[in-house]
Amino acid sequence: MTTRVPDGPSEQLTLLEGARRRAPRRSVAEPPPLADVRPVARVAVDVPLPHLDRPFDYSVPADLDAAAQPGVRVRVRFAGRLVDGFLLERSEQTEHAGRLTRLAKVVSTEPVLTPAIAALSRAVADRYAGSIADVLRLAVPPRHARAEAAAPAEPTQPPPRPVPGGWADYDGGGAFLDALYARATPRAVWSALPGPRWPAEVATAVATTLAAGRGAVVVVPDLRDLARVDTALLAALGPDQHVVLTADLGPEKRYRRWLAARRGVRRVVVGTRAAMFAPVADPGLFVVWDDGDDLHAEPRAPYPHVREVLALRAAHESAGLLVGGHSRTAEGAALVASGWARSLTASRQRVRASAPQVQVAGDDDELAGDAGARAARLPSLAWRTAREGLRRGPVLVQVPRRGYLPGLACGECRRPARCTTCHGPLGTAAGRGTPACAWCGRPAKSWTCPRCEGHRLRATAVGAVRTAEELGRAFPGTVVRHSGGDTVLATVPDEPALVVATPGAEPVAAGGYAAALLLDGWAMLSRPDLRVDEEALRRWLAAAALVRPSGDGGAVVVVADAEIPAVQALVRWDPATFAERELAERAALHLPPAAAVASLTGSAAALGQFLAAAQLPGSAEVLGPVAVASRAPGDDATERLIVRVPRTQGRELAAALHAAAGVRSAHKDAGSLRVQIDPSELA
DNA sequence: ATCGTCATTTGT
DNA sequence: CAAATGACGATC
Numbered sequence: 001m002t003t004r005v006p007d008g009p010s011e012q013l014t015l016l017e018g019a020r021r022r023a024p025r026r027s028v029a030e031p032p033p034l035a036d037v038r039p040v041a042r043v044a045v046d047v048p049l050p051h052l053d054r055p056f057d058y059s060v061p062a063d064l065d066a067a068a069q070p071g072v073r074v075r076v077r078f079a080g081r082l083v084d085g086f087l088l089e090r091s092e093q094t095e096h097a098g099r100l101t102r103l104a105k106v107v108s109t110e111p112v113l114t115p116a117i118a119a120l121s122r123a124v125a126d127r128y129a130g131s132i133a134d135v136l137r138l139a140v141p142p143r144h145a146r147a148e149a150a151a152p153a154e155p156t157q158p159p160p161r162p163v164p165g166g167w168a169d170y171d172g173g174g175a176f177l178d179a180l181y182a183r184a185t186p187r188a189v190w191s192a193l194p195g196p197r198w199p200a201e202v203a204t205a206v207a208t209t210l211a212a213g214r215g216a217v218v219v220v221p222d223l224r225d226l227a228r229v230d231t232a233l234l235a236a237l238g239p240d241q242h243v244v245l246t247a248d249l250g251p252e253k254r255y256r257r258w259l260a261a262r263r264g265v266r267r268v269v270v271g272t273r274a275a276m277f278a279p280v281a282d283p284g285l286f287v288v289w290d291d292g293d294d295l296h297a298e299p300r301a302p303y304p305h306v307r308e309v310l311a312l313r314a315a316h317e318s319a320g321l322l323v324g325g326h327s328r329t330a331e332g333a334a335l336v337a338s339g340w341a342r343s344l345t346a347s348r349q350r351v352r353a354s355a356p357q358v359q360v361a362g363d364d365d366e367l368a369g370d371a372g373a374r375a376a377r378l379p380s381l382a383w384r385t386a387r388e389g390l391r392r393g394p395v396l397v398q399v400p401r402r403g404y405l406p407g408l409a410c411g412e413c414r415r416p417a418r419c420t421t422c423h424g425p426l427g428t429a430a431g432r433g434t435p436a437c438a439w440c441g442r443p444a445k446s447w448t449c450p451r452c453e454g455h456r457l458r459a460t461a462v463g464a465v466r467t468a469e470e471l472g473r474a475f476p477g478t479v480v481r482h483s484g485g486d487t488v489l490a491t492v493p494d495e496p497a498l499v500v501a502t503p504g505a506e507p508v509a510a511g512g513y514a515a516a517l518l519l520d521g522w523a524m525l526s527r528p529d530l531r532v533d534e535e536a537l538r539r540w541l542a543a544a545a546l547v548r549p550s551g552d553g554g555a556v557v558v559v560a561d562a563e564i565p566a567v568q569a570l571v572r573w574d575p576a577t578f579a580e581r582e583l584a585e586r587a588a589l590h591l592p593p594a595a596a597v598a599s600l601t602g603s604a605a606a607l608g609q610f611l612a613a614a615q616l617p618g619s620a621e622v623l624g625p626v627a628v629a630s631r632a633p634g635d636d637a638t639e640r641l642i643v644r645v646p647r648t649q650g651r652e653l654a655a656a657l658h659a660a661a662g663v664r665s666a667h668k669d670a671g672s673l674r675v676q677i678d679p680s681e682l683a
Numbered sequence: 684a685t686c687g688t689c690a691t692t693t694g695t
Numbered sequence: 696c697a698a699a700t701g702a703c704g705a706t707c
Binding site for chain 3: 692
């Protein structure tokens, strides 16, 4: 039903007040007129309540007619108070049966919410069972008036199409670039060759897109990768073509650069997670590098992931997508398996020519004869490889981060233990009692390891982490550098030195490392996380990719059980096949990404109400609840519930959860409750 | 937070 | 039986 626009009650109130103040005059003054055409403004109000997650209509006073354009920030009276909002569209009519309140104010005439980002934000909210207000807070940075007023720079001419460069090494690489240049929508999951060349390849893909007259967005996990891509883009595109966007720029710089993209002055945006929503005009390509890095998971509601957001954008905005990394996630493999994206890998010959030689040293192999090496618990092969490498250049030593890992593993083969019923991770609540599943809560009374048939369980705590000093003593007279924690080095000089780094903090050596040792593989492989194997391989490949090719003497030793598939994938340098296998395994166990999983955290009462209101898809499995550590001390006992459905029902699950959250918030039910779809950490 | 609606209580 | 009060729910 639609009605003509009546005038709102708020100005009548004002009139009454005015009349009372002046005199008991009976004459009713005309209210200021409304806009002649499209007098209705559809507004997304900034309230996070799920049951208010829809547009609200306001009338447009004539004096705001010109300023009240789609995309501008507005202030409106909502439920008695002034709230911020975005004007989504102007309309002739309203669906609303009652009277419309007038727009209180147009904050700025800058149309910050483009139609594309508005539609994307709705899609992201739907995907993650969240409210559009939460997504808009992530997608549109806070306004900064000075940045808005600054004179806009001139748009620049795009550079000519570059030569394919390194893309010729990938099967289908040339076709991918051709499709970008033809303004088509190529989608690829790319396993990059080892070495320092990937930023240049990203830059070539971006430059090709730009030459075709379209923009691009590139998202990398951290500032060190960002610096590399920034340098490569500058080389490929020249100055003034791209902007770098990060969350830590400060409000003015951040808004200024963001506006440069929105206004079409810059066609290319590169940045960390915050850049995933960047409003590039006519985008032709979205790139995410190293999508397995957990920095790509947004920690604020509704917890969207960069890869998923960029995939949605590619589909919505008819652009290409490039999901790249040295490794490959099961999610990447799923994009390929579904036929939506193609796999970009180099030939085996190319891989062999670029990769270092990788060897495995077992946990129980003989330790080196040298006293220092024995003290550092270095297997003989690892010690010899490092000593030999130190004659020719820097040697990288990757050691897992120190930390307590409250999980359980098989006492025989040390693989993480899973629930025999729902395949969730096993643990012991508060460190005592019977081991039980962390998802469904079933006690694991008689457990049998599916891999080695063992029956014993052991806690997976990483105690003894080797220190840089300890390792240094195994190589007397060698310079030891350390990167990790508070002191992360971006680069190290091209000279013999032992470079001890934690995963993710490995510096780049300009000429490549002569060798690398990947220590304590068992610790990497026994973390109580669903994605342990994928994550271990990702970290190993990232480190090994910094080592010279085997032809130049580059050698890697990983200390781990050689029979584990992730270790074999490293030796063969074949992340694509590993990811396929991982995907198949997860499908068999009903784990992501074959399943869509939601984690619901809150008080027992809140979870109960929520579940009662939720109309879950018929295929939904509800696991738990189990008690978890409360987020704030003094909170009510916190419980967690896992709900999973086959991936094909992911949309229905998200919709059902959002609707149930709406029922709860409309009832003003007590207790907070967090809904997370496909959480990055599922332990 | 504020306003309107509707049910219930209270005063005559 | 009308006016006053209060609980509730929507919020344009």
